[in-house]
Amino acid sequence: MMRINLTAKKWATLIAIALHSQVLMADTTGNTDLREERWTVPAQQSGTRRVTLEATVEAVRQAVLSTQVPGAIVSLSVKAGDRVRSGQELLRVDARAAQQQVLGSNAQLQAAQAQLKVAALDLNRQKQLFDRQFISQGAMDKSQMEYDAAKAQVDAMQAQNKAAQVQTGFYVVHAPYDGIVNDVPVVLGDMAMPGRPLVVMYAPGQMRLSASVPQSLVPWAKDARSIQYDIEGVTSQPLNAGNSELLPSADPLTRTLTLRLSLPQGLNLLAPGMAAKVHLLGAQPQGEGRIWIPARALIQRAELNAVRVVNAQSGISLKQVRVGERLNDQIEILSGLRPGEQVLLRSEEHTSELQSLRHLVCRLLLEKK
Numbered sequence: 001m002m003r004i005n006l007t008a009k010k011w012a013t014l015i016a017i018a019l020h021s022q023v024l025m026a027d028t029t030g031n032t033d034l035r036e037e038r039w040t041v042p043a044q045q046s047g048t049r050r051v052t053l054e055a056t057v058e059a060v061r062q063a064v065l066s067t068q069v070p071g072a073i074v075s076l077s078v079k080a081g082d083r084v085r086s087g088q089e090l091l092r093v094d095a096r097a098a099q100q101q102v103l104g105s106n107a108q109l110q111a112a113q114a115q116l117k118v119a120a121l122d123l124n125r126q127k128q129l130f131d132r133q134f135i136s137q138g139a140m141d142k143s144q145m146e147y148d149a150a151k152a153q154v155d156a157m158q159a160q161n162k163a164a165q166v167q168t169g170f171y172v173v174h175a176p177y178d179g180i181v182n183d184v185p186v187v188l189g190d191m192a193m194p195g196r197p198l199v200v201m202y203a204p205g206q207m208r209l210s211a212s213v214p215q216s217l218v219p220w221a222k223d224a225r226s227i228q229y230d231i232e233g234v235t236s237q238p239l240n241a242g243n244s245e246l247l248p249s250a251d252p253l254t255r256t257l258t259l260r261l262s263l264p265q266g267l268n269l270l271a272p273g274m275a276a277k278v279h280l281l282g283a284q285p286q287g288e289g290r291i292w293i294p295a296r297a298l299i300q301r302a303e304l305n306a307v308r309v310v311n312a313q314s315g316i317s318l319k320q321v322r323v324g325e326r327l328n329d330q331i332e333i334l335s336g337l338r339p340g341e342q343v344l345l346r347s348e349e350h351t352s353e354l355q356s357l358r359h360l361v362c363r364l365l366l367e368k369k
Contacts, residue, residue: 059202
């Protein structure tokens, strides 16, 4: 008798082939396993319909701060995660050129004020001479216009000086409100330009969820009886939403409308950008009942979902289905099955044996890989 010496990897390959062949033959042959049972697809069940949408946590108050003037960043006082107070300095841009403009504006203002004093003295002397009729009316008018021009020049220099002083404030970025710094996409020495994001911050006290609603679900979503949300790592179970708002305009690219849900205060570990799920609960539309089958009836082959259906000749055929929501040990069938059809259920013992064989194959492959 020939002795066959197989490695563990080859044994795992043979077991996998046998396992795959066993399941395939059980799927398509008419000889059903004694451990399998037939199950009749019930009539469509009406009642509550549940639709789950992907959502994102957003801050109601979120600001992207930048400067109104260009310059190199010379001071950076915060980093991501810092809590800041309203009016606190966040960063500073090189303002030496602006400061020199303020000094030049001050000098021009002083010169204009000096010219105004000269014009005022000259106008006073001309008035005395005019009262004694030593000068003409034209000379008097000329002196008055020179004074008015000097006064207007002083007013212009004062306005220019105030504008220069205000402009120096553009080189410092302050926090507009109490909040948390979300991101600082710049470092010391970077060039700040008008419109370039320098600091991103948000107010943690007011958060909301934003979900995209497909255009086909908009009429039904408006009539939803209740809305729930679930945030992984934050909520232990779905919670009822408070205020909700469906924005009236649709995104022309995705053809979806935005649904916003207000979140209560006091949720720990909540931050913008976190993933969440929004559950819309409402009445099932007329004529659109739901079909549920046990999860043991479903066969998955890569991207193929199918069930074994018993036909009129007591034969078995593999039928592709489109699945929906999974609830406990039940799976919703969106299409592919009709009420009254019989499907085969794999017994729990059979299922556990298949899982054990799969685990054995994986272990052997890992040991001798």
